Amino acid sequence: MTSVDTATIFDIQRFSIHDGPGIRTTVFFKGCTMNCRWCQNPESIRPGKEMAVYVDRCIGCGMCGHVCPTGAIPADRPGRIDWRICDSCGLCAETCPAEALVLVGRTITADDLLDDCLADRSFYNVSGGGVTLSGGEPVMQSDFLRGFLPLLREEHVSVLLETAGNYAYSKIDALLPMLDHIYYDFKLPGPEEYRTMTGGDRELILENLAALKKGTVPVTVRMPVLPGINTAPEQIARIGRTLRSIGIHEMQLLPYNPFWESKLPRLQTEKRPLMLSDKNIDYRHIADALEQIGIAAQFPARHPGTQDAL
Amino acid sequence: MSVQPSPSLQAQENHRIRLDQLKAFPENQRLKKIRQDILDSGYHLCTQKASLMTDYMKRNDPQPKWLEPLRRVHYGLYGNSMKKAAKGMPQRTWQIAANNLLNRFYQRCQPFSPSENQLCFAKAFRHILDNMELKVYDQELIVGNPSSHRVGAPIHPELGGLLMLPEIDRLDTRPNNPIPIDAAQRRELKEEIFPFWFNRSVLAFAPLYTKNPELFSQTTEGCYFILTQFAGISHVTPDYPRVLRMGFNGIKEKIRHHLDRMPDTRGNRATEERRAFYEAALITAEAAIAYGKRWSRHLTEQAAAEKNPERGAELAALADMFRRIPAEPAATFYEAVQSLFITHVMVHGENFQHGVSFGRVDQYLYPYYIKDLETGILTTEKALEILGCFIAKAGELIPLFFDRATEFFSGLSSASGLTLGGCLPDGSDGVNELSYLFLHAYDQVRLRQPNFHVRVHRDTPAPFLTLCADVLKKGGGLPAFFNDEQVATALVNSGFQEDDAADYSIVGCVEWGVPGKSFPAAGAVFINLPMALHLALHNGKFGTKAFGPPTGTALDFQTMDDIIGGFTTQLRHMLAIAAEGNDAIEKAHARHRPTPFLSTLVEGCIERGIEVNNGGAIYGTVGCQGVGLADVADSLSAMDELVFRKKRLSLAEMLGAVDSNYEGREDIRQLIANKTSKYGINRVEADRWARIVSGIYTRAVFQHKSPRGGPYLGGFWSMTTHQGFGVRTPALPSGRKAGETLANGISSVNGRDRLGPTAAMASAAKIDSGLIGNGCALNMKINPDQIQGEEGSRLLRWLIRGYFDMGGCQVQFNIIDPAILIDAREHPEKYRDLVVRVSGYSAYFNDLTDAMKDELIDRTLHSSRSLCGC
Numbered sequence A: 001m002t003s004v005d006t007a008t009i010f011d012i013q014r015f016s017i018h019d020g021p022g023i024r025t026t027v028f029f030k031g032c033t034m035n036c037r038w039c040q041n042p043e044s045i046r047p048g049k050e051m052a053v054y055v056d057r058c059i060g061c062g063m064c065g066h067v068c069p070t071g072a073i074p075a076d077r078p079g080r081i082d083w084r085i086c087d088s089c090g091l092c093a094e095t096c097p098a099e100a101l102v103l104v105g106r107t108i109t110a111d112d113l114l115d116d117c118l119a120d121r122s123f124y125n126v127s128g129g130g131v132t133l134s135g136g137e138p139v140m141q142s143d144f145l146r147g148f149l150p151l152l153r154e155e156h157v158s159v160l161l162e163t164a165g166n167y168a169y170s171k172i173d174a175l176l177p178m179l180d181h182i183y184y185d186f187k188l189p190g191p192e193e194y195r196t197m198t199g200g201d202r203e204l205i206l207e208n209l210a211a212l213k214k215g216t217v218p219v220t221v222r223m224p225v226l227p228g229i230n231t232a233p234e235q236i237a238r239i240g241r242t243l244r245s246i247g248i249h250e251m252q253l254l255p256y257n258p259f260w261e262s263k264l265p266r267l268q269t270e271k272r273p274l275m276l277s278d279k280n281i282d283y284r285h286i287a288d289a290l291e292q293i294g295i296a297a298q299f300p301a302r303h304p305g306t307q308d309a310l
Numbered sequence B: 001m002s003v004q005p006s007p008s009l010q011a012q013e014n015h016r017i018r019l020d021q022l023k024a025f026p027e028n029q030r031l032k033k034i035r036q037d038i039l040d041s042g043y044h045l046c047t048q049k050a051s052l053m054t055d056y057m058k059r060n061d062p063q064p065k066w067l068e069p070l071r072r073v074h075y076g077l078y079g080n081s082m083k084k085a086a087k088g089m090p091q092r093t094w095q096i097a098a099n100n101l102l103n104r105f106y107q108r109c110q111p112f113s114p115s116e117n118q119l120c121f122a123k124a125f126r127h128i129l130d131n132m133e134l135k136v137y138d139q140e141l142i143v144g145n146p147s148s149h150r151v152g153a154p155i156h157p158e159l160g161g162l163l164m165l166p167e168i169d170r171l172d173t174r175p176n177n178p179i180p181i182d183a184a185q186r187r188e189l190k191e192e193i194f195p196f197w198f199n200r201s202v203l204a205f206a207p208l209y210t211k212n213p214e215l216f217s218q219t220t221e222g223c224y225f226i227l228t229q230f231a232g233i234s235h236v237t238p239d240y241p242r243v244l245r246m247g248f249n250g251i252k253e254k255i256r257h258h259l260d261r262m263p264d265t266r267g268n269r270a271t272e273e274r275r276a277f278y279e280a281a282l283i284t285a286e287a288a289i290a291y292g293k294r295w296s297r298h299l300t301e302q303a304a305a306e307k308n309p310e311r312g313a314e315l316a317a318l319a320d321m322f323r324r325i326p327a328e329p330a331a332t333f334y335e336a337v338q339s340l341f342i343t344h345v346m347v348h349g350e351n352f353q354h355g356v357s358f359g360r361v362d363q364y365l366y367p368y369y370i371k372d373l374e375t376g377i378l379t380t381e382k383a384l385e386i387l388g389c390f391i392a393k394a395g396e397l398i399p400l401f402f403d404r405a406t407e408f409f410s411g412l413s414s415a416s417g418l419t420l421g422g423c424l425p426d427g428s429d430g431v432n433e434l435s436y437l438f439l440h441a442y443d444q445v446r447l448r449q450p451n452f453h454v455r456v457h458r459d460t461p462a463p464f465l466t467l468c469a470d471v472l473k474k475g476g477g478l479p480a481f482f483n484d485e486q487v488a489t490a491l492v493n494s495g496f497q498e499d500d501a502a503d504y505s506i507v508g509c510v511e512w513g514v515p516g517k518s519f520p521a522a523g524a525v526f527i528n529l530p531m532a533l534h535l536a537l538h539n540g541k542f543g544t545k546a547f548g549p550p551t552g553t554a555l556d557f558q559t560m561d562d563i564i565g566g567f568t569t570q571l572r573h574m575l576a577i578a579a580e581g582n583d584a585i586e587k588a589h590a591r592h593r594p595t596p597f598l599s600t601l602v603e604g605c606i607e608r609g610i611e612v613n614n615g616g617a618i619y620g621t622v623g624c625q626g627v628g629l630a631d632v633a634d635s636l637s638a639m640d641e642l643v644f645r646k647k648r649l650s651l652a653e654m655l656g657a658v659d660s661n662y663e664g665r666e667d668i669r670q671l672i673a674n675k676t677s678k679y680g681i682n683r684v685e686a687d688r689w690a691r692i693v694s695g696i697y698t699r700a701v702f703q704h705k706s707p708r709g710g711p712y713l714g715g716f717w718s719m720t721t722h723q724g725f726g727v728r729t730p731a732l733p734s735g736r737k738a739g740e741t742l743a744n745g746i747s748s749v750n751g752r753d754r755l756g757p758t759a760a761m762a763s764a765a766k767i768d769s770g771l772i773g774n775g776c777a778l779n780m781k782i783n784p785d786q787i788q789g790e791e792g793s794r795l796l797r798w799l800i801r802g803y804f805d806m807g808g809c810q811v812q813f814n815i816i817d818p819a820i821l822i823d824a825r826e827h828p829e830k831y832r833d834l835v836v837r838v839s840g841y842s843a844y845f846n847d848l849t850d851a852m853k854d855e856l857i858d859r860t861l862h863s864s865r866s867l868c869g870c
């Protein structure tokens, strides 16, 4: 079956130092079962390939218009795609010399992905690192992973999965023997909020978490801090109590990063900037509140990849 | 013969690294003061050695009086042509021929034999040591002033000092690295010193040993290659431990031992020269002893005049010490360090200040340290203070380069290397308490020099690497790291004995050499690799000028093999010219500027009776660096992908765009930049070209043999020559425009290592290191944000370990906040102590050329972009 031999990914990031222990290589799988309004990788949501346009890089050479088979790029507007017509064939991206048109997503075979995942093996060895599966929702491509993860296991590479848990348990169950650690996102207090803001099913997510918790693979629960969305004291308390009730005693807080908003103009998306800022968020305060419920919450001393406000 | 104390096993056990005690030292006020004094003192030209040497020579090796009028006219013309050359106007062929003719003529009129010459320079050295002004600076515990200023740049007219002639008037106002000079110095140089040496220096004589009349123009032009040794050879790790072990009395005895066994020399020139060498060496060893005595007297006087009783006692102790050293072996740790440094000073009374290195200091000083701790005359704190004083001392010398050379060697570092850690002969780890102490001492001193180098192998203790990382993180880029396994292998492949290779230490910036046994001339030659590619693609021409053999034009190349063939031909041709030129310079050194004192400190010279410039050292290799490796790799990768594999362009079309400097062909430049594989992102397509080119280069270099007996050894490190060459190099098929800087060392082209440090390292590990006998530098830029705290130190350790496990040879890190650099560019006065790692060595940011500053800012900006915002 070809569908399990290849995966659709949109990035492979070497030298990841914030996605699990040690030095890691993170593979970003394309496609997600949810659609969070604040998604850090809005280009990851659709399962198929899609185009991104970097207007500022375009040098106006017009080559894209010539190669586009659907006429989605009008001759008088080189480098601008009519999303209604474009079928994401990627020909323009291949031609564009300036990386102004980029095809997000590529099909990769297990063997090629393995090569990429092993390239930094000596760094994994010295640091206790390995491969992190991220996305998107990697578990959506569980059929591929079932064939791929054993290859990593054979090479003694440790594997960490980042997941949001919104899928039938059988999808992840099959992967468990090949995972060393799971980072599991839990984002919002109530089912309604989950449904409207992420499209996810809170009960399913909780059930899966509870089931995983009983297994042997260590699970770390992570909560993205979303200023004004899940930061009210009663929201924090509810999240804490829910997690506590299924036996969670520890979790991590992920600081909010608005970087994703700058990606929106490049994509065909209905997402809108949320203009949130964590300037007034006291992470320690949230951690203390969780502490009172019996959950030890870690939060990073600084925000990975963002400038500390001075 | 050896009187080096060897500590008992018990003693060693007692002082196994007591990490808890070595964790942190309070700020040492003495070191703080010394550091500040050095930073505050500014730089100054030092003409003391030049003046004493000229004075001696005028009296003892005068040129005949009747030559004077001719010389005067000749000097006038010479000065003019030098000034023109400095402005980039090459000398005419007839001028060169006339110059050479005259220089040959003078030599005839003044027939000093090589033997007489040796003796004469030995006596001149004695004259210098006898008369050099002695200065003791406030609070210092290690004395010895290598120049007449706190931070001085000695000029060497008998070597290449005449290169400074055109800029003596504006030395203090020139835009790059201005160096204060006073009116008296100016006058003396112009009227006494230069007119005496202009026709009898290495610079004057070197052209007589080459068949290439354009050599001098070619090297000052700086397009194809740079030959540095007009300025002096230096770049050596003298056998300082020999002085600690035997003292100069012992060295004298050793010389005498050989001298007494010399057969009858009459009528045999070779034996006569050997005898003369021994006699010359004896004179210098005696001069060294006398110099120690002179210090003793001077310190006694200083002690007597000192009002502060505590300081008086320190000076008296030093005076007492100098009653014995450096004549006698060192008896204590303190004596050992002082004897080591005073010998270093004396070496610079004879040699140009560049790359004279200290070797494996933590190893050879360790027995003294342990013994003194055992007997209770030393504490760890005291040892730290002594080491700190020693380290600060090494920062008192800066090199003097003429203006065009500063483009290639910006940063004013005289690059004295110092090596810590590494394997012992039995394969066990050599890190000891002193290795830690050296780093702690450096941490408190933090001046531009010496260059700290750390040898790493499987068993290097993690806490030691952590301390290295902690020290490194505070900026300054020191220490650099070397992989024992790879370096030793490269040295064995290059012809070194296995045990010698295993004992390697770092010479200068990154060059690996065998301490005390090799005279590696490690900084001799720099080759512009992309220029060889340019010539290959343009039928041997650069512009309208034919330089290399015809190798075809765009239409002639059907495959990548054809291009590689052309590149190899041009490279070999370029190397042949450079090596012939360097040989000529070395022959001039050998014949006209022997260094008998240095010869007493390099193994093989006394044993064989041959002076070091004449091939006395056990290993007489020459270092030959390839610059711009990544630019060539990226260019080849671009042509391979776009022209031959994907066929998106014809070669003619591509080269057309390149030759128009991508003017109007930004599309092609973008295509290259974005759609071809680059070296530095761990893609086979580009990395293989770096591997191929590095292999071609090191093998081609290895074909050449130095007049001193050893092979030429390839290296990939560039100081700032990538900047100098870059200015002169036309656009390349890599997408690089004309004039842009080249890549440094084995690093990727700036900003192209888009996948972060591990991918860049994985690419670098692919380079064929088998024959890299003269060092390579991988510069990694790290965002300061990522290496904070303990986690950050761990991260650096992982990167070093991971890279070396992959087979990397060397790595150094530059951790600087771009915001600070930008501010420092605007406000140099605020950042006098901002040390940054250039390529292969550290320099004060303020001492860099503007172009270098920009490059560094650019580099750091790129790194924060690629490592941040993930």
Ligand code: SF4
Residues within 6 Å of the ligand: A051, A067, A068, A069, A070, A071, A072, A073, A081, A085, A086, A087, A088, A089, A090, A091, A092, A093
């Ligand atoms: S992806 Fe294909 S259809 Fe869409 S604009 Fe580009 S060439 Fe046209």
Ligand code: SF4
Residues within 6 Å of the ligand: A057, A058, A059, A060, A061, A062, A063, A064, A065, A078, A079, A080, A095, A096, A097, A098, A099, A100, A101
């Ligand atoms: S091919 Fe790229 S650079 Fe050229 S017009 Fe299209 S988008 Fe712009």
